[in-house]
Amino acid sequence: EAGVAQSPRYKIIEKRQSVAFWCNPISGHATLYWYQQILGQGPKLLIQFQNNGVVDDSQLPKDRFSAERLKGVDSTLKIQPAKLEDSAVYLCASSFTTFSNSPLHFGNGTRLTVT
Amino acid sequence: DQQVKQNSPSLSVQEGRISILNCDYTNSMFDYFLWYKKYPAEGPTFLISISSIKDKNEDGRFTVFLNKSAKHLSLHIVPSQPGDSAVYFCAASLNSGGYQKVTFGTGTKLQVIP
Numbered sequence A: 001e002a003g004v005a006q007s008p009r010y011k012i013i014e015k016r017q018s019v020a021f022w023c024n025p026i027s028g029h030a031t032l033y034w035y036q037q038i039l040g041q042g043p044k045l046l047i048q049f050q051n052n053g054v055v056d057d058s059q060l061p062k063d064r065f066s067a068e069r070l071k072g073v074d075s076t077l078k079i080q081p082a083k084l085e086d087s088a089v090y091l092c093a094s095s096f097t098t099f100s101n102s103p104l105h106f107g108n109g110t111r112l113t114v115t
Numbered sequence B: 001d002q003q004v005k006q007n008s009p010s011l012s013v014q015e016g017r018i019s020i021l022n023c024d025y026t027n028s029m030f031d032y033f034l035w036y037k038k039y040p041a042e043g044p045t046f047l048i049s050i051s052s053i054k055d056k057n058e059d060g061r062f063t064v065f066l067n068k069s070a071k072h073l074s075l076h077i078v079p080s081q082p083g084d085s086a087v088y089f090c091a092a093s094l095n096s097g098g099y100q101k102v103t104f105g106t107g108t109k110l111q112v113i114p
Helices: none
Strands: A005-007 A010-013 A019-024 A031-037 A044-050 A053-056 A065-068 A075-079 A088-095 A110-114 B010-014 B019-025 B032-038 B045-051 B056-059 B062-067 B072-077 B086-096 B099-104 B108-113
Touching: A005 A088, A010 A019, A019 A088, A019 A110, A031 A075, A031 B099, A044 A065, A044 A075, A044 B099, A053 B099, A075 A088, B010 B019, B019 B032, B019 B086, B019 B108, B032 B062, B032 B099, B045 B056, B045 B062, B045 B072, B072 B086
Parallel strands: A010 A110, B010 B108
Antiparallel strands: A005 A019, A019 A075, A031 A044, A031 A088, A044 A053, A065 A075, A088 A110, B019 B072, B032 B045, B032 B086, B056 B062, B062 B072, B086 B099, B086 B108
């Protein structure tokens, strides 16, 4: 099966600019996650979708970050305006079910550098 | 509040020997624990998991042990191979409002020396 696709792989922007990331999950996976991984830290959940509905966005900085998942498939994550501390790898993941034992399948991530 | 902790940022092991990676957690509501492996420039990939009602799960060279009373789990790799060199993340999952909520540790970088 095809894995989780993410683009772009790398992005360099200046602070106060905007940026968008795209994710296409594994076919049939209803749950989609966006994680932020800062260098030296573990992945931190930003937002979780079940189909096209948000089930957890408690750690999403909503003043600058937004995400949507149209038609319950592809998703985009946007940052506007970006800050230096947003430099990180943004990982998209999907899972087949919402059960606790359902492993997450990750894409290769987008490495964002904010200068 | 770091609910999942991996206190060893790095570990070096000789090829053929055992690698033991440790993880501690604080939330007793976690019902599944998973280990992920991450190579540079790639996303994490699922390795092995264990239910909170078990104390051991084995898959080939990989075994995960769970000590609920100590809120501690460990991943054993025997024998270690150079291809095992990667960052290993411990993750804990719980059911929150009908959906799984997964919390990751900070990772341990394993280097297997040939």
